[in-house]
Ligand SMILES: Cc1cc2nc3c(=O)[nH]c(=O)nc-3n(C[C@H](O)[C@H](O)[C@H](O)COP(=O)(O)OP(=O)(O)OC[C@H]3O[C@@H](n4cnc5c(N)ncnc54)[C@H](O)[C@@H]3O)c2cc1C
Ligand code: SF4
Ligand code: FES
């Protein structure tokens with residue numbers, strides 16, 4: 001086994017292959033924000049406690065502050081910047097706007113990434129289930145009722 | 161975070177050969193380790209990433225009953241697996257009440273029991289007296305803020321608790337941790353994994369340096385089982401107290417009971433005395449169940465702020481017995 005303090009990683013981020021040289025300590029969150037200027041993904045707590053840094057790693061939602069970039073070598077990552085297609089907002093993004101599901105907006109990229117994954121997972125059978133499976137995304141502005149309304153609206157778009 | 165060198169294990173042999181080296185730690189889901197590195201709780205020179213190891217994330221039925229869960233299986237994948245959800249509801253529920261959806265997509269079942277106490281003095285950003293963090297420095301919680309601390313098995317060297325929900329369910333299920341090490345393989349009973357503080361509260365589990373959990377074996381299915389977690393908010397929060405219960409029933413009578421309490425000691429706490437006395441009791445006889453549970457708290461000992469946890473733990477155990485009895489296979 002080779003041990004390295006610096007290494008080169010290749011990640012497919014929002015559909016583009018990106019090769020970077022990183023310190024072994026670099027988290028996926030810092031790689032996105034500091035190396036690639038993808039600052040849509042937010043750093044709230046940097047301890048796994050808030051969900052602001054939620055991205056999709058190989059299609060699953062994770063806290064990017066708890067993933068080493070080195071460990072994500074070869075992975076596919078989707079961030080909030082990768083959701084809108086051809087200039088049109090993702091239905092979940094539109095639902096958040098339509099339902100005033102934010103005030104300051106700091107938690108919103110994480111909430112939106114979590115919602116997209118939640119709908120794919122199917123943990124949306126009741127309001128209680130939505131709230132439980134969205135509990136990893138805190139909102140200091142307490143927009144929770146509006147967020148639940150946006151999630152429910154986005155499910156209807158998908159089903160309709 | 162101090163700098164370290166990162167290596168990727170290509171096979172178990174590789175991980176074992178390097179894992180016993182000095183100042184070396186393993187990385188699985190990373191949800192504990194990264195926080196330890198940030199707080200300076202761990203200061204390794206080398207980090208071995210286990211996540212590329214193949215064949216360690218499967219969940220398979222064992223011949224003759226039971227399940228084997230690969231150590232690298234992610235928590236959500238364990239909890240949502242049909243065999244686990246149907247055969248071992250106590251484990252599925254304990255996992256789904258742990259952390260958050262995102263964290264459970266990273267955290268592994270093998271890494272989970274390694275989590276360290278949530279004691280605020282231990283996790284502080286500045287150095288405070290704490291025998292776990294800095295052996296011999298004292299225990300700030302003993303006469304400090306200890307409302308979330310132990311009611312069983314503590315001594316003056318450390319009054320902290322082990323917060324794992326899945327480990328509490330695994331202890332109630334009599335699970336076995338299957339390990340490998342340069343010097344051989346072992347099978348460790350879940351209840352022997354965590355160790356009480358003694359004079360060395362910084363030693364937290366029975367594993368040797370460089371030893372790897374490869375799988376967790378569950379004995380025969382426990383469909384009449386349940387997990388009750390009491391906490392300060394409904395979700396995404398650690399337990400104040402939890403209770404894991406697995407029952408065997410003959411009609412409405414209890415023929416075997418297993419009860420483990422979580423977040424009450426530095427290890428999941430089996431109520432062995434109550435387990436014996438519950439045999440033959442009707443699962444509907446709430447008064448008898450309560451009397452037996454309350455009678456089995458002889459060893460409980462409150463700290464200055466943790467007495468309420470004794471009442472809470474008794475109530476949690478009674479309710480969890482009733483929930484387990486009602487769980488239908
Ligand atoms: C905000 C937050 C909330 C949480 N809430 C809860 C909760 O409510 N309930 C709960 O139970 N947990 C909770 N957790 C803890 C979480 O479940 C654990 O951090 C997680 O399960 C650890 O697993 P991991 O794979 O990420 O471990 P890692 O961080 O990768 O590893 C931790 C340690 O275990 C060792 N290790 C890992 N795997 C193995 C192996 N197979 N063999 C030998 N050594 C190994 C590593 O060397 C490392 O030292 C929470 C965590 C966070 C951040
Ligand atoms: S209870 Fe244990 S972990 Fe907390 S301060 Fe005391 S020695 Fe440290
Ligand atoms: S920044 Fe990652 S969970 Fe808060």
Ligand code: FES
Nearest residue numbers: 103105139140141
């Ligand atoms: S909108 Fe402000 S934190 Fe959620």
